[in-house]
Amino acid sequence: MRRTPVPLLVTASAVALLTACGGGEDPPADAGQDTAAADTSPAESTDEPELSATLVDPDGTEVGTVEITEVDEGTEVVVEVDGLPPGFHGLHLHSIGVCEPDSANPTDPSMTGDFLSAGGHIGAGESDHGQHPGDLPSLYVAESGTGSLTAVTGALTPADLTDDDGSAVMVHAGADNFANIPERYAAGGPDETTRGTGDSGGRIACGAVEG
Template identity: 70%
Template sequence: MRRTAATPLLSACALVLLAGCGGTEEQPAASAEADTTALAGSATADDDGLEVALVDPEGTEVGTVTLAEADGGTEVTVEVDGLPPGFHAFHVHAIGACEPDSASPTDPAMTGDFLSAGGHLGAGEADHGEHQGDLPSLFVAASGTGSLTAVTDALTLSDLTDEDGSAVMVHADRDNYANIPDRYAAGGPDEMTRNTGDAGGRIACGLIEG
Protein backbone atom coordinates (compact mmCIF):
# COMPACT_ATOMS: atom_id res chain seq x y z
CA MET A 1 0.00 0.00 0.00
CA ARG A 2 1.24 3.53 -0.80
CA ARG A 3 2.24 5.61 2.22
CA THR A 4 2.40 9.36 2.30
CA ALA A 5 3.95 11.75 4.78
CA ALA A 6 1.27 13.28 7.00
CA THR A 7 0.73 16.91 7.98
CA PRO A 8 -1.96 18.10 10.44
CA LEU A 9 -5.37 19.06 9.07
CA LEU A 10 -7.83 20.74 11.42
CA SER A 11 -7.66 19.01 14.79
CA ALA A 12 -8.03 15.43 13.66
CA CYS A 13 -6.47 14.85 10.23
CA ALA A 14 -3.06 14.10 8.84
CA LEU A 15 -3.04 14.51 5.08
CA VAL A 16 -1.17 14.48 1.86
CA LEU A 17 -3.00 16.24 -0.97
CA LEU A 18 -2.46 15.21 -4.53
CA ALA A 19 -5.21 17.68 -5.44
CA GLY A 20 -7.62 19.53 -3.14
CA CYS A 21 -11.50 20.19 -2.66
CA GLY A 22 -14.40 22.62 -1.32
CA GLY A 23 -18.18 23.60 0.34
CA THR A 24 -22.10 24.99 1.20
CA GLU A 25 -24.94 22.79 2.43
CA GLU A 26 -28.43 21.87 1.20
CA GLN A 27 -31.47 24.13 1.47
CA PRO A 28 -34.97 22.78 2.19
CA ALA A 29 -36.99 21.75 -0.85
CA ALA A 30 -40.69 22.30 -0.50
CA SER A 31 -42.42 19.39 -2.17
CA ALA A 32 -40.16 16.55 -3.32
CA GLU A 33 -40.90 13.12 -1.90
CA ALA A 34 -38.10 10.87 -0.69
CA ASP A 35 -36.97 8.22 -3.16
CA THR A 36 -36.22 5.10 -1.13
CA THR A 37 -34.28 3.39 -3.92
CA ALA A 38 -30.61 3.33 -2.95
CA LEU A 39 -28.08 3.91 -5.69
CA ALA A 40 -25.34 1.48 -6.62
CA GLY A 41 -22.51 3.39 -4.93
CA SER A 42 -21.61 0.62 -2.54
CA ALA A 43 -18.38 -0.65 -1.01
CA THR A 44 -16.46 -3.86 -1.48
CA ALA A 45 -14.03 -5.09 1.17
CA ASP A 46 -10.76 -6.98 0.94
CA ASP A 47 -7.65 -7.45 3.08
CA ASP A 48 -6.43 -4.00 2.05
CA GLY A 49 -9.58 -2.13 3.15
CA LEU A 50 -12.69 -0.81 1.42
CA GLU A 51 -13.27 0.32 -2.15
CA VAL A 52 -16.35 2.50 -2.61
CA ALA A 53 -18.04 3.46 -5.87
CA LEU A 54 -19.10 7.13 -6.07
CA VAL A 55 -22.33 7.77 -7.97
CA ASP A 56 -24.15 10.95 -8.97
CA PRO A 57 -27.92 11.46 -8.38
CA GLU A 58 -28.70 9.73 -11.71
CA GLY A 59 -26.79 6.64 -10.57
CA THR A 60 -23.84 7.15 -12.92
CA GLU A 61 -20.51 6.09 -11.45
CA VAL A 62 -18.20 9.12 -11.27
CA GLY A 63 -15.30 7.77 -9.23
CA THR A 64 -13.98 5.57 -6.47
CA VAL A 65 -12.87 6.03 -2.88
CA THR A 66 -10.45 3.59 -1.25
CA LEU A 67 -10.13 3.45 2.54
CA ALA A 68 -7.39 1.40 4.15
CA GLU A 69 -5.49 1.12 7.40
CA ALA A 70 -2.24 3.10 7.32
CA ASP A 71 0.51 4.25 9.64
CA GLY A 72 -1.08 7.01 11.71
CA GLY A 73 -4.70 6.24 10.88
CA THR A 74 -6.89 5.57 7.85
CA GLU A 75 -5.71 6.42 4.35
CA VAL A 76 -8.40 7.85 2.07
CA THR A 77 -7.77 7.89 -1.69
CA VAL A 78 -10.25 9.53 -4.08
CA GLU A 79 -10.30 9.38 -7.89
CA VAL A 80 -13.12 11.10 -9.81
CA ASP A 81 -14.01 11.73 -13.43
CA GLY A 82 -16.95 13.72 -14.79
CA LEU A 83 -17.51 16.18 -11.93
CA PRO A 84 -17.77 19.99 -12.27
CA PRO A 85 -14.40 21.78 -12.13
CA GLY A 86 -13.32 23.53 -8.95
CA PHE A 87 -12.95 22.79 -5.25
CA HIS A 88 -15.50 20.44 -3.68
CA ALA A 89 -16.04 19.62 -0.02
CA PHE A 90 -15.40 15.95 0.75
CA HIS A 91 -16.78 14.36 3.92
CA VAL A 92 -17.80 11.09 5.54
CA HIS A 93 -21.49 11.14 6.51
CA ALA A 94 -22.99 9.20 9.37
CA ILE A 95 -25.53 6.91 7.67
CA GLY A 96 -24.97 4.30 4.98
CA ALA A 97 -27.61 5.51 2.50
CA CYS A 98 -27.17 7.12 -0.93
CA GLU A 99 -30.71 7.88 -2.07
CA PRO A 100 -31.54 10.58 -4.64
CA ASP A 101 -34.20 13.14 -3.71
CA SER A 102 -34.49 11.85 -0.14
CA ALA A 103 -35.46 13.39 3.18
CA SER A 104 -33.06 14.41 5.92
CA PRO A 105 -33.27 11.92 8.83
CA THR A 106 -33.46 14.82 11.30
CA ASP A 107 -35.80 17.09 9.29
CA PRO A 108 -38.24 15.33 6.93
CA ALA A 109 -39.26 18.74 5.50
CA MET A 110 -35.78 19.06 4.02
CA THR A 111 -35.29 16.99 0.88
CA GLY A 112 -32.51 16.74 -1.65
CA ASP A 113 -30.07 14.36 -3.23
CA PHE A 114 -28.38 12.01 -0.77
CA LEU A 115 -29.85 13.71 2.33
CA SER A 116 -30.62 10.18 3.54
CA ALA A 117 -26.93 9.94 4.53
CA GLY A 118 -27.52 12.36 7.40
CA GLY A 119 -24.92 14.77 8.71
CA HIS A 120 -21.18 14.42 9.02
CA LEU A 121 -19.76 11.55 11.03
CA GLY A 122 -19.09 13.03 14.47
CA ALA A 123 -21.39 16.04 14.04
CA GLY A 124 -22.95 17.15 17.33
CA GLU A 125 -19.70 16.50 19.17
CA ALA A 126 -17.89 19.52 17.70
CA ASP A 127 -18.33 22.30 15.15
CA HIS A 128 -17.49 21.67 11.51
CA GLY A 129 -13.78 21.44 10.93
CA GLU A 130 -13.39 19.03 13.83
CA HIS A 131 -15.91 16.31 12.92
CA GLN A 132 -14.62 12.77 12.47
CA GLY A 133 -15.89 12.91 8.91
CA ASP A 134 -14.22 16.19 7.94
CA LEU A 135 -11.57 15.65 5.26
CA PRO A 136 -9.55 17.85 2.89
CA SER A 137 -11.28 19.35 -0.11
CA LEU A 138 -11.17 17.68 -3.53
CA PHE A 139 -9.98 19.72 -6.51
CA VAL A 140 -11.45 18.84 -9.90
CA ALA A 141 -9.61 20.10 -12.99
CA ALA A 142 -11.25 21.55 -16.11
CA SER A 143 -11.18 18.03 -17.59
CA GLY A 144 -13.56 16.86 -14.84
CA THR A 145 -10.93 14.65 -13.22
CA GLY A 146 -9.56 14.97 -9.72
CA SER A 147 -7.70 13.03 -7.05
CA LEU A 148 -7.02 13.29 -3.35
CA THR A 149 -5.01 11.30 -0.84
CA ALA A 150 -5.25 11.98 2.89
CA VAL A 151 -4.49 10.16 6.13
CA THR A 152 -6.81 10.81 9.06
CA ASP A 153 -6.51 9.60 12.64
CA ALA A 154 -10.08 10.68 13.41
CA LEU A 155 -11.81 7.53 12.16
CA THR A 156 -11.21 3.82 11.64
CA LEU A 157 -12.63 1.24 9.26
CA SER A 158 -14.74 0.01 12.19
CA ASP A 159 -16.27 3.49 12.55
CA LEU A 160 -17.21 3.40 8.87
CA THR A 161 -18.82 -0.05 9.03
CA ASP A 162 -20.81 0.27 12.25
CA GLU A 163 -24.44 -0.88 12.48
CA ASP A 164 -25.90 1.84 10.22
CA GLY A 165 -22.87 2.14 7.95
CA SER A 166 -21.67 5.46 6.55
CA ALA A 167 -21.28 7.31 3.25
CA VAL A 168 -18.52 9.24 1.52
CA MET A 169 -19.80 12.44 -0.04
CA VAL A 170 -18.69 15.02 -2.61
CA HIS A 171 -20.43 18.39 -2.28
CA ALA A 172 -21.22 21.00 -4.91
CA ASP A 173 -19.20 23.79 -3.33
CA ARG A 174 -15.95 24.41 -1.53
CA ASP A 175 -15.58 23.94 2.23
CA ASN A 176 -14.77 26.95 4.41
CA TYR A 177 -14.26 24.72 7.50
CA ALA A 178 -16.43 27.19 9.46
CA ASN A 179 -13.60 29.71 9.24
CA ILE A 180 -15.51 33.01 9.20
CA PRO A 181 -13.47 35.73 10.94
CA ASP A 182 -15.34 38.04 13.33
CA ARG A 183 -14.51 41.02 11.11
CA TYR A 184 -16.86 39.51 8.51
CA ALA A 185 -19.51 38.25 10.93
CA ALA A 186 -19.61 39.95 14.32
CA GLY A 187 -21.38 36.99 15.89
CA GLY A 188 -19.09 34.44 14.23
CA PRO A 189 -20.23 31.69 11.85
CA ASP A 190 -23.96 30.92 11.80
CA GLU A 191 -25.40 27.47 12.56
CA MET A 192 -25.22 26.18 8.98
CA THR A 193 -21.59 27.22 8.67
CA ARG A 194 -20.73 25.62 12.02
CA ASN A 195 -22.47 22.40 10.97
CA THR A 196 -21.43 22.07 7.34
CA GLY A 197 -18.80 24.59 6.28
CA ASP A 198 -21.33 25.88 3.70
CA ALA A 199 -20.50 22.95 1.45
CA GLY A 200 -23.67 23.10 -0.64
CA GLY A 201 -25.62 20.30 -2.28
CA ARG A 202 -24.47 16.70 -2.48
CA ILE A 203 -23.35 15.72 -5.98
CA ALA A 204 -21.76 12.28 -5.49
CA CYS A 205 -22.21 9.62 -2.82
CA GLY A 206 -20.57 6.30 -1.99
CA LEU A 207 -22.33 3.79 0.25
CA ILE A 208 -20.44 1.97 3.02
CA GLU A 209 -22.76 -0.63 4.54
CA GLY A 210 -22.56 -1.72 8.17
Protein backbone atom coordinates (compact mmCIF):
# COMPACT_ATOMS: atom_id res chain seq x y z
CA MET A 1 0.00 0.00 0.00
CA ARG A 2 1.40 3.43 -0.92
CA ARG A 3 1.91 5.66 2.09
CA THR A 4 1.61 9.41 2.08
CA PRO A 5 4.40 10.97 4.10
CA VAL A 6 3.52 13.46 6.78
CA PRO A 7 5.65 16.41 7.95
CA LEU A 8 8.67 15.54 10.04
CA LEU A 9 9.44 16.92 13.49
CA VAL A 10 13.14 17.70 13.63
CA THR A 11 15.75 18.76 16.15
CA ALA A 12 19.47 19.13 15.42
CA SER A 13 22.30 19.86 17.85
CA ALA A 14 24.22 21.90 15.30
CA VAL A 15 21.38 24.41 14.72
CA ALA A 16 19.20 25.68 17.56
CA LEU A 17 15.68 25.67 16.21
CA LEU A 18 13.78 26.38 19.40
CA THR A 19 14.46 28.66 22.38
CA ALA A 20 13.04 28.13 25.82
CA CYS A 21 10.69 30.69 27.30
CA GLY A 22 8.97 31.29 30.61
CA GLY A 23 9.48 32.89 33.96
CA GLY A 24 11.99 32.04 36.62
CA GLU A 25 9.54 30.42 39.02
CA ASP A 26 9.42 26.65 39.29
CA PRO A 27 5.99 25.10 38.53
CA PRO A 28 4.04 23.76 41.50
CA ALA A 29 4.66 20.12 42.32
CA ASP A 30 1.13 19.11 41.30
CA ALA A 31 1.36 20.81 37.87
CA GLY A 32 3.42 18.08 36.22
CA GLN A 33 0.63 16.65 34.10
CA ASP A 34 -0.56 20.05 32.87
CA THR A 35 3.00 21.06 31.97
CA ALA A 36 3.55 17.86 30.00
CA ALA A 37 0.26 18.30 28.16
CA ALA A 38 1.31 21.80 27.05
CA ASP A 39 4.73 20.67 25.77
CA THR A 40 4.70 20.82 21.96
CA SER A 41 8.29 19.69 21.41
CA PRO A 42 8.93 16.22 19.87
CA ALA A 43 8.52 13.47 22.45
CA GLU A 44 11.64 11.54 23.32
CA SER A 45 11.09 7.88 24.07
CA THR A 46 12.48 6.52 27.30
CA ASP A 47 12.31 3.00 25.90
CA GLU A 48 15.25 1.11 24.48
CA PRO A 49 15.49 1.62 20.69
CA GLU A 50 13.72 -1.08 18.72
CA LEU A 51 16.20 -0.90 15.84
CA SER A 52 19.73 0.40 15.38
CA ALA A 53 22.42 0.84 12.76
CA THR A 54 26.16 1.45 12.83
CA LEU A 55 27.28 3.89 10.13
CA VAL A 56 30.56 3.10 8.39
CA ASP A 57 32.42 4.86 5.59
CA PRO A 58 33.64 3.04 2.45
CA ASP A 59 36.87 2.10 4.27
CA GLY A 60 34.87 0.35 6.98
CA THR A 61 35.59 2.99 9.64
CA GLU A 62 32.74 3.56 12.07
CA VAL A 63 31.48 7.13 11.76
CA GLY A 64 28.18 7.10 13.60
CA THR A 65 25.18 5.39 15.11
CA VAL A 66 21.44 5.41 14.48
CA GLU A 67 18.64 4.48 16.87
CA ILE A 68 15.07 3.94 15.66
CA THR A 69 12.15 3.81 18.10
CA GLU A 70 8.38 3.90 17.79
CA VAL A 71 6.96 6.89 19.69
CA ASP A 72 3.47 8.37 19.99
CA GLU A 73 3.98 10.68 17.00
CA GLY A 74 5.43 8.00 14.70
CA THR A 75 8.92 6.62 14.17
CA GLU A 76 11.79 8.45 15.83
CA VAL A 77 15.20 8.34 14.12
CA VAL A 78 18.18 9.56 16.16
CA VAL A 79 21.51 9.99 14.33
CA GLU A 80 24.92 10.76 15.87
CA VAL A 81 28.00 11.07 13.64
CA ASP A 82 31.68 11.85 14.10
CA GLY A 83 34.32 12.07 11.40
CA LEU A 84 32.25 13.22 8.42
CA PRO A 85 32.95 16.25 6.18
CA PRO A 86 31.38 19.47 7.44
CA GLY A 87 28.20 20.78 5.85
CA PHE A 88 24.73 19.50 5.05
CA HIS A 89 24.33 15.89 3.94
CA GLY A 90 21.35 14.06 2.47
CA LEU A 91 20.02 11.45 4.91
CA HIS A 92 17.72 8.67 3.71
CA LEU A 93 16.39 5.22 4.54
CA HIS A 94 17.27 2.83 1.72
CA SER A 95 15.40 -0.28 0.71
CA ILE A 96 18.04 -3.03 1.20
CA GLY A 97 19.96 -3.73 4.39
CA VAL A 98 23.33 -4.37 2.73
CA CYS A 99 26.18 -1.83 2.98
CA GLU A 100 29.03 -2.93 0.73
CA PRO A 101 31.69 -0.57 -0.67
CA ASP A 102 32.25 -0.67 -4.43
CA SER A 103 29.15 -2.80 -4.98
CA ALA A 104 26.69 -3.23 -7.84
CA ASN A 105 23.33 -1.53 -8.12
CA PRO A 106 20.74 -4.30 -7.54
CA THR A 107 18.56 -3.02 -10.40
CA ASP A 108 21.47 -2.35 -12.80
CA PRO A 109 24.55 -4.52 -12.11
CA SER A 110 26.52 -2.55 -14.71
CA MET A 111 26.56 0.36 -12.24
CA THR A 112 28.99 0.03 -9.34
CA GLY A 113 29.90 2.36 -6.51
CA ASP A 114 30.08 2.71 -2.76
CA PHE A 115 27.04 1.28 -0.99
CA LEU A 116 24.98 0.85 -4.15
CA SER A 117 24.13 -2.56 -2.66
CA ALA A 118 21.61 -0.76 -0.42
CA GLY A 119 19.37 0.03 -3.38
CA GLY A 120 17.31 3.20 -3.65
CA HIS A 121 15.22 5.15 -1.17
CA ILE A 122 12.30 3.38 0.43
CA GLY A 123 9.35 4.38 -1.73
CA ALA A 124 11.41 5.35 -4.79
CA GLY A 125 9.38 4.74 -7.94
CA GLU A 126 6.12 5.44 -6.15
CA SER A 127 6.63 9.21 -5.97
CA ASP A 128 9.27 11.86 -6.57
CA HIS A 129 12.01 12.64 -4.08
CA GLY A 130 10.86 14.68 -1.13
CA GLN A 131 7.78 12.47 -0.87
CA HIS A 132 9.47 9.07 -0.40
CA PRO A 133 8.73 7.39 2.94
CA GLY A 134 12.50 6.95 3.24
CA ASP A 135 13.27 10.67 2.93
CA LEU A 136 14.58 12.34 6.09
CA PRO A 137 15.76 15.90 6.85
CA SER A 138 19.34 16.74 5.93
CA LEU A 139 22.05 16.07 8.51
CA TYR A 140 24.28 19.02 9.42
CA VAL A 141 27.89 18.28 10.34
CA ALA A 142 29.93 20.95 12.12
CA GLU A 143 33.55 21.87 11.36
CA SER A 144 34.57 19.40 14.07
CA GLY A 145 33.12 16.56 11.98
CA THR A 146 30.37 15.86 14.47
CA GLY A 147 26.64 16.15 14.00
CA SER A 148 23.35 14.90 15.36
CA LEU A 149 19.74 14.88 14.27
CA THR A 150 16.44 13.65 15.68
CA ALA A 151 13.51 13.27 13.30
CA VAL A 152 10.04 11.83 13.82
CA THR A 153 8.24 10.56 10.74
CA GLY A 154 4.79 9.11 10.30
CA ALA A 155 5.58 7.82 6.81
CA LEU A 156 6.73 4.39 7.97
CA THR A 157 7.02 2.18 11.05
CA PRO A 158 9.93 0.20 12.48
CA ALA A 159 8.26 -2.91 11.05
CA ASP A 160 8.59 -1.45 7.55
CA LEU A 161 12.36 -1.40 8.00
CA THR A 162 12.66 -5.10 8.79
CA ASP A 163 11.08 -6.77 5.77
CA ASP A 164 12.75 -9.69 3.96
CA ASP A 165 15.60 -7.64 2.48
CA GLY A 166 15.92 -5.21 5.40
CA SER A 167 16.84 -1.54 5.08
CA ALA A 168 19.78 0.80 5.55
CA VAL A 169 20.45 4.33 6.74
CA MET A 170 22.45 6.32 4.17
CA VAL A 171 24.44 9.56 4.45
CA HIS A 172 25.22 11.29 1.15
CA ALA A 173 28.14 13.49 0.16
CA GLY A 174 26.12 16.63 -0.50
CA ALA A 175 23.09 18.58 0.59
CA ASP A 176 19.60 17.39 -0.35
CA ASN A 177 17.48 19.91 -2.26
CA PHE A 178 14.37 17.68 -1.96
CA ALA A 179 13.73 18.24 -5.68
CA ASN A 180 12.77 21.83 -4.93
CA ILE A 181 13.75 23.38 -8.26
CA PRO A 182 11.27 26.16 -9.12
CA GLU A 183 10.38 26.55 -12.78
CA ARG A 184 11.87 30.05 -12.78
CA TYR A 185 15.27 28.33 -12.52
CA ALA A 186 14.47 25.38 -14.78
CA ALA A 187 11.61 25.72 -17.22
CA GLY A 188 10.97 21.99 -17.18
CA GLY A 189 11.29 21.68 -13.41
CA PRO A 190 13.66 19.21 -11.74
CA ASP A 191 15.20 16.55 -13.98
CA GLU A 192 15.08 12.80 -13.38
CA THR A 193 18.17 12.72 -11.15
CA THR A 194 16.85 15.53 -8.98
CA ARG A 195 13.43 13.90 -8.69
CA GLY A 196 15.12 10.65 -7.69
CA THR A 197 17.74 11.73 -5.15
CA GLY A 198 17.58 15.47 -4.57
CA ASP A 199 21.08 15.86 -6.07
CA SER A 200 22.65 14.77 -2.79
CA GLY A 201 25.49 13.00 -4.57
CA GLY A 202 27.55 9.96 -3.65
CA ARG A 203 27.11 7.72 -0.63
CA ILE A 204 29.67 8.35 2.10
CA ALA A 205 28.28 6.39 5.07
CA CYS A 206 25.89 3.47 5.39
CA GLY A 207 24.47 1.34 8.17
CA ALA A 208 22.27 -1.73 7.88
CA VAL A 209 19.24 -1.54 10.18
CA GLU A 210 19.22 -4.33 12.76
CA GLY A 211 16.70 -5.43 15.36
